[in-house]
Amino acid sequence: MLKGKTIxxxxxxxxxxxKGAAxxxxxxxxxxxxxxxxxxSAAKFIxxxxxxxxxxxxxxxxxxxxRDPSVVAHIHLADHxxxxxxAPATANAIGKIANGLADDMLSTTMLAATSPVLIAPAMNVHMYENAAVVRNLELLAERGAMFVEPGTGQLACGYVAKGRLAEPEDIVKAVEAFFAQGNTLAGQRVLVTAGGTVERLDPVRYLTNDSSGKMGFAIAEAAKAMGAQVTLIAGRTSAQPPAGVELVRVESAQQMLEAVTERFDTADIVVKAAAVADYRPVKQHGQKLKKNGESLTLELERTTDILQTLGEKKKGQLLIGFAAETEDVERYAMDKLTRKNCDLIVANDVGADGAGFNGDTNIVQLYxxxxxxxxxxxxxxxxxAQRLLIHAADRMASTRRRTE
Incomplete structure (x- = not known):
């Protein structure tokens, strides 16, 4: 996979x-x-x-x-x-790269580089969560940098928390996945929804869910890396959206429905990863609802089922839905696939450790x-996301072969 690649x-x-040696x-x-x-500083450790x-x-x-008078080393390295x-990327190195500083060989090379960049942070958990570091990571993400998230475990400082460098094997897998993507989806228009929707009760209160948007964002990022033209429609999220995609922000289920249906006809692949509210308050109050009595009864009404609407409208699009379940996953997933006329369903048990909302990992079955x-x-x-889109690309190719 990496033969002939200069890294x-x-x-x-x-x-x-x-770990850099391994x-x-x-x-x-x-x-x-x-x-x-x-x-x-690295040379002090290894x-x-x-x-x-x-x-x-x-x-x-x-x-x-x-060493070679015929070239300028940092430019030559960056160009090739x-x-x-x-890896590891310290808070200091991340800050330099994010802010365009160039005071050593690595940061100078980075400033001259035009190639893709994969960053594997490693630091104390409080440093990793510091607002300055968070912002620097966001800046790099906005510019298209890819990341291998740090793991949770024993840190050198004694904490057991997030911040340890991802294992070399995991970093190599991310590198291989990057080069494997190629132009698998070149020329394809991919529409992705992500995050949770917000259903307002009044200006300060709303109904929502635990979706972070991470799964949808990962799908959008992977589709872009595979050569697709990507539109990302995102509701409420807690993660940083990927760079290089068309981002459309919405709040409510109704707004997401309108944004998706407006763009559906021109899409080739649609991935409905957003967690859309099934119900919304019948009445939305224009002013903050004041306490009145010991209890409050809310009347809710059904929102429009976006996935089912798309299943009824589709004309050749590959439609992928998600099924977040807590029991009998296969039965509910297959039922959803049939009822909503999907081509693929990504199902998971959100109660399982390592799966579901907010985390950086998932455990899924594809149907x-x-x-x-x-x-x-x-x-x-x-x-x-990569595995899902490989299946999607294979199905698109198979459909084309049958129609040719």
Missing amino acids: ILGITGGIAAY LCSKLVQAGADVRVIMTE TPLTLQTLSRHPVYIDTFEE ADLIII GPEGLIESLPMLSKREV
Whole structure:
């Protein structure tokens, strides 16, 4: 998969730098031509000689150590990279890259780079959640950077929390998935919905659900990486939307219905990952509803079923729905697929550990008219999205072959 690919591996100064050796080795074993750039701080944790031996190339640390007079090293490296990986990426390195600082070999190379970038953060949990770091990560995401989320476990500082570098095997999987995507969906128009809807009771209160938007965002990001033209319709979310897609923000189920139906006819693939409210208050109060008595009774009415509406309207589109269940997953998933005229259903038990709302992982089963297609183990939502879209692309190709 990685044969012939030139990868720059940036290693920065955190205790997790020692994992850079394993990552470098695995990338080389997978066929990549790996060029390592270390910060001076990283060299305090692991020797350049180790990375030189594993990569079979000189390791770059000093911007001013120009070994080949025919080229400028940081420009030459940036120009020839198919992918840049920064692992571990410290808070300091993330801040430099996000804000365009260039005071060492790695940050200078990053400023000259035009290739895709994959960042694997690693730091103390409080640093990872600091508003400045969060904003820097958002800036990088807006510019198209990809991420391998840090794991939860024992940190060097003693905390057991989120912030440890993803395992080298997981980073390699993300790299392989990136190169595997190619142009699988080139020329296809993909419409994705994400997040939860908000149904207002009054200006300060509303009904909603736990959806973070992460699954829908991962699907939109994966579709873009596979060459599709992507429109993302998002309700209430707590995650950062991917860069490079058309983003349409909505609030209520009605607004999402209108936004989706307006764009449905021009779509090739529609993925309905949003968690849309089934009911809304009959009356929306213009002013804040005041307390009056010991109880409050709300009258709710059904919202329009968006997925069923699309199933009734579709004319050749591949329609994918989601089924978040707590029991008897297969029966409910197949029933939903049939009733709503879907081509695929992504089903999961939201009560299972590692699945459902807000998390970075999911455990899903994919169903088609023929029944269970694939049962996926616990994977990152990015990997789930990629596997789903591979199935979608295969079905689109199969349909084209039958009609030709």
